């Protein structure tokens with residue numbers, strides 16, 4: 049199997065380049081994940097840079113672009129990718145080294161939507177007081193809270209590529225919607241007002257690259273659509 053990896057060390061390379069590695073096919077099983085192959089390659093070549101942590105698709109640290117699609121290498125089977133795999137860093141982010149990208153703008157955009165519950169201060173500071181939700185209210189949060197912030201979605205979004213400093217991106221908007229629909233949050237109207245800007249929620253064109261890229265099966269595009277409806281309703 050041939051594995052091509054786009055490499056770049058801004059500290060020492062004048063330009064990015066693609067390096068070709070080879071692994072013996074017989075040593076790649078039906079259940080071998082792509083991350084395992086990268087780990088074998090790093091034994092061959094300790095200079096190869098990539099991130100990984102939990103190796104179970106939970107921490108979201110090993111997002112990368114594989115044969116043109118964003119995915120998490122730890123939960124991506126190697127065999128179905130074919131005998132020639134091309135791995136690139138997540139698109140749209142500055143490269144720190146090889147497959148390691150700088151996600152600061154992604155985290156800044158997430159932080160900007162205040163991704164935490166704002167409830168009545170008196171009630172939330174009282175440990176004896178529960179802020180209850182009905183099963184139906186709780187169910188509305190399904191499909192939002194499971195996000196692991198891997199950035200596979202935002203990194204596949206053209207609107208985020210062009211304006212990562214203005215457009216929050218699908219992951220941040222999914223989080224924004226998660227708190228807008230939470231029955232315990234008391235700042236819904238303020239949240240909707242702050243998202244009611246052409247360069248924010250309405251920069252999404254619903255191409256759905258984000259939904260196709262999400263390794264957790266979430267649907268940021270649908271959440272953004274819901275957000276748009278609520279924003280427009282909030283105007284009247």
Ligand code: SF4
Pocket residue numbers: 204205206207208217218251252253254255256257258259268269272
């Ligand atoms: S649907 Fe919206 S958020 Fe998702 S990739 Fe397209 S423009 Fe980006």
Ligand code: SF4
Pocket residue numbers: 108194195196197198199200201202218219222261262263264265266268
């Ligand atoms: S919505 Fe999906 S792809 Fe986007 S950051 Fe969350 S888990 Fe990753």
